[in-house]
Each structure stands twice: as C-alpha cells, then as structure tokens.
Amino acid sequence: MDLNKNQDLDTLDLQILSILIEDSRTPYLEIARRCHVSGGTIHVRIKKMEEMNLIKGSKLLIDEAKLGYDICSFVGINLEKASFLSYVAEKLKEVPEVVELYYTTGDYSIFLKVICKNISHLQKLLADKLQVIEGVQSTSTMICLLQPVDRNIRL
Secondary structure, three states: HHHHHHHHHHHHHHHHHHHHOOOOOHHHHHHHHOOOOHHHHHHHHHHHHOOOOOOOOOOOOOOEEEOOOOOOEEEEEEOHHHHHHHHHHHHOOOOOOEEEEEEOOOOEEEEEEEOOOHHHHHHHHHOOOOOOOOOOEEEEEEOOOOOOOOOOOOO
C-alpha cells in the first residue's frame, strides 16, 4: 500500500466518508443519490478506500446495558517493565470484558475500556483476571457515570 494514497482522496470520497460515518449501513444507491453519481461509482470509490485501509470494515454498536452490562469503566495499568507490553496485551485480548486496549504515554502503560454487569463483576474482573497477569504492577479504575458524546470524527 502506498502511504501517499490518502492524497488521492477528492471531494466525492470525503462526501462518501461523511455519509458512512453518519450511518455505515447507508445503501450504496442512497449514497449515490445524495452525491449525484451512479451506484457503480460509489462501489468503486468505497472499494478504493478499503484497499487503502482507510475503511477497515464496519462495526455493530449495541446498547450493553440492555444486555445486562451496566458498568463501563476505564482501567489504567502500570507494567513492571516495558518489556511485558506484548505479553500483557496478548493476555488482555483473551479477556471478554476488555473492549478497547491502548498503549499510552502518561500515567499508565496500558489503558483499557471494560464492560461489566455490575460492581461485583468489575471487582472480580480486576482481582481474578487483570491484576494476576504476569507483568502487571498495578491498576487504577475509573467508572464511567455518563457518556454524553459517542461519535466518529466529523469530516
């Protein structure tokens, strides 16, 4: 993949992306109608952006609370040594409650978003699954009370 391909994006590509960011399930023919081009053009443009890895797929967003998962929290992890990063990250990928994982600068080596059913579930997750991983020195947990913004970047 040519890293300079992003420079190949034009106004139509950005317009298509804006529509897909708003609703990734928008049918190609609806995108074509809104952009005043053919459905074939939309198909070709989206395929090009997929080949550039600009579009990496789509994701189903669910309301976890309606499935009984009422606690969203963020866990900062400090590692014993930076050399534990790959090992700890691989172990964390095996934990179903971990929905996002970031390697970060600042106060924590790793920052996680976790989803749990309740406080007891969160406590068990921390004690039995996260803090026992070799290389994890300490954790710090913040519980999310409200998420007033949840969106993709706007173009």
